[in-house]
Amino acid sequence: MDYAEVFEQYDHEIRLFIVYMKDREYSKETQKGYLHDVKHFLISLDGKSVKEVTDIDVMYYLTEVREKGAGPRYRNRCLSAIRLFYKVMVKFKVAVSNPAVEIEKAKVEKNRQPTYLQKEALDACLELVHGRHIIRDITIIALMAYAGLRVSEIVKLNVTDFDKDNSRIAVLGKGDKWRYIPLPIELNQLLQAYLASRLEPWYSKETAFFISQRRGRISKRMVQTIAEKTFTTLLEQYPQFAGKRLSAHKLRHSFATSLMQNGTDLRTVQELLGHEDISTTQIYTHVTDEVKELAMSKIHPAIPLLLESVKC
Known part of the structure; x- marks a missing residue:
């Protein structure tokens, strides 16, 4: 079953799902992501009626997603999308029950330290940008590395969002x-x-603030490509990053890490990053621990020599 067949068989269900998300004012990014996940789930049903789906069908699909290489975060997003889809189906009496409601989320490592670049490498990134649109591309890299913008935020940025007189930008x-x-x-x-x-x-x-070569708003894929090309050149000069997954989002990680290293409080970092929940920002607190350890390693107390003979 392909996309065309999915729309033909599940047209009513998909329309209900879209209308519900719009009515509940889900962000456009969330709507797009959830719809993508649900479409792929429906493809996996191979023509099976929505009301006939069981928890086993959902678990089989989620297992298939993991086996294809997806991580626990993406697997959990798929589960959330399917849960919401069936919540809508139950609400509008298309299905009797929600087969995804009792399925547990995959464990996600919460204390994982994000990959980030130090200032020397970040500065090098700007020097390494090349191509026909060098000023545009340098500006894109700089906004992610030194202002923490997400790829989607770069894309949505408008000319009117830049206030040069007050030296600030409004970010959606x-x-x-x-x-x-x-x-x-x-x-x-x-x-x-x-x-x-x-x-x-x-x-x-x-x-649009950033214009593509085709004279329209720049795409997410183009922003990612600009970052990828820059990282490819960076790896040639900084072999210590070999084997690490460098992406456009790592520039945002680097911005947050730099703030923490400079002693910025967690609440301010949360505001600058646009995190709704401060727990999301806490993945960067490992930096403060490193700073503390470095600070303490430079302290050499003059312990009286007589204590050397004391056995603890």
């Missing part, structure tokens, strides 16, 4: 929530330099 984050990020003078100047060279969009009313 997850859940369609706005946050304001003050910009260092260097970033302010860089953004102004980019705007001076910004391609003229085909559509005169296009407000």
Whole structure:
């Protein structure tokens, strides 16, 4: 079964799901992600009626997702999407019960330390950017590395979101929530330099801050490609990162880590990153532990010599 067949057989169910998410004001990113996950789940049913699905069918699909290489976080997102889908089906009496409601989420390592780049490597990233649209691409890397923007936030950024006079940008984050990020003078100047060279969009009313070669709003994939090309060059100069998964999101990790290393309190880091829950920000607290250990390693108390003979 392919996408076309899924839409043909489950058209009513999919429409109900979409209408429900819109009515409940789920963010566009969440709607897109959940719809993608549910479509693939429906494909796996191979024509089986929605009301005939059991918990075994859901577990079989989630196992298949893991066996194809997906991590526990993606597996859990699929489960959340299926749960919500069936919540909607039960609500509108398409199904009698929710087969996903009792399935447990996969364990996710909460204390995993994120991969990040130190300032030297971040600065090198900007120097290594090359290509036809070098000022645009440097600006994109800089906003992720020194202002913590997500890839999706880079894409959604509009010209009107940049306030050069007050040196700040308005960022539309997850859940369609706005946050304001003050910009260092260097970033302010860089953004102004980019705007001076910004391609003229085909559509005169296009407000996108970053314009693609096709003269439209830049895509997520293009932003990721810009980061990937930069990291490929970086690995040639910094072999210590060999084997580590470097991606555009690691620039955001690096920004957060830099804040923590500079003594920024956790609540401020949460605000700058746009995390709804501070527990998400706490993955960066390992940095403060490293700083403490380094600080303590430089302390050499003058313990009286007579204590050397004392056995504890």
